[in-house]
Amino acid sequence: MKIAFLGPEASFTQLATTQLFPTETKIPQVSILDCFRAVEDGIVDKAVVPLENSIEGTVSMTLDYLYKTPEIHIEAEAVMPIAHHLMIHKSQSNDADLEKIYSHPQALAQSFHYLDQHYKNIPKQDFSSTAAAAKHVSENPDRKLAAVANQFAAKLYDLEIIQRNIHDFEQNHTRFIIISKSKKSYDNSGLENIGRKSGLLVSLPEDHAGGLHQVLSVFAWRNMNLSKIESRTLKTGLGNYFFFLNIVGDWHPILHENALEELKALGTKVDFLGNYNEYLLES
Numbered sequence: 001m002k003i004a005f006l007g008p009e010a011s012f013t014q015l016a017t018t019q020l021f022p023t024e025t026k027i028p029q030v031s032i033l034d035c036f037r038a039v040e041d042g043i044v045d046k047a048v049v050p051l052e053n054s055i056e057g058t059v060s061m062t063l064d065y066l067y068k069t070p071e072i073h074i075e076a077e078a079v080m081p082i083a084h085h086l087m088i089h090k091s092q093s094n095d096a097d098l099e100k101i102y103s104h105p106q107a108l109a110q111s112f113h114y115l116d117q118h119y120k121n122i123p124k125q126d127f128s129s130t131a132a133a134a135k136h137v138s139e140n141p142d143r144k145l146a147a148v149a150n151q152f153a154a155k156l157y158d159l160e161i162i163q164r165n166i167h168d169f170e171q172n173h174t175r176f177i178i179i180s181k182s183k184k185s186y187d188n189s190g191l192e193n194i195g196r197k198s199g200l201l202v203s204l205p206e207d208h209a210g211g212l213h214q215v216l217s218v219f220a221w222r223n224m225n226l227s228k229i230e231s232r233t234l235k236t237g238l239g240n241y242f243f244f245l246n247i248v249g250d251w252h253p254i255l256h257e258n259a260l261e262e263l264k265a266l267g268t269k270v271d272f273l274g275n276y277n278e279y280l281l282e283s
Ligand SMILES: O=C(O)C(=O)C[C@]1(C(=O)O)C=C[C@@H](O)C=C1
Pocket: 006, 010, 011, 012, 013, 014, 050, 053, 059, 082, 104, 106, 107, 128, 129, 130, 131, 174
């Protein structure tokens, strides 16, 4: 089996993928979009992508491509603690006169206050992943560059960590999802299972008073507990959104199927992403 992930080696997504699929063939991708494409085109069986971070919120690219590719489902979720470190090339003795700090936009955002306090005037530049940023620093020994990445990237790319744990809040976790075209759910008794949930994408037919209330009442009177509701722009004009919803627990074949039917009867477009396990990974 082939698994795509947002690479390169030593990205946070790779750390998650290795715990979820220790023995499978893992194929790094340059972007989240490439992970979706690899699944869509059948180049891989599954992919692992980040969905949400406890400091910075939703990874909007993942949500957008879940919406755009209705044939792709979620097989499982996995939550992993995230620690960011600031690192430079070993040939640079210190952080004086730093030229630039590179990282994935999520990592820069998760460390925003630290970087603002200590490196306010140093330009920050987005990179496709934290590991790609670390690799770039390692390939430019003569420049005064720094990266925000994890300790495995520092080791792999032979960089010096000059400040540990620079994320702004101690509790920093990222939720990853396994995506595939199969409607199966991923099961792994070797990992800590922390719950079960379903994912749904819902868009309303047109903006009208009480539209969202009607959608939510479908779940409320059936006593279905929502753990997340997020709106995201449809990109068809200001004020047009779709909603990503999580429902806690197992999928009840009658109660839940009826809920889907009722949502459709309200004129909403519903994409059921799956009923799946949530695991806790190690950092
Ligand atoms: O850049 C990486 O290393 C990634 O795996 C991506 C990613 C993300 O998109 O959220 C994963 C976990 C961290 O939150 C920071 C970055």
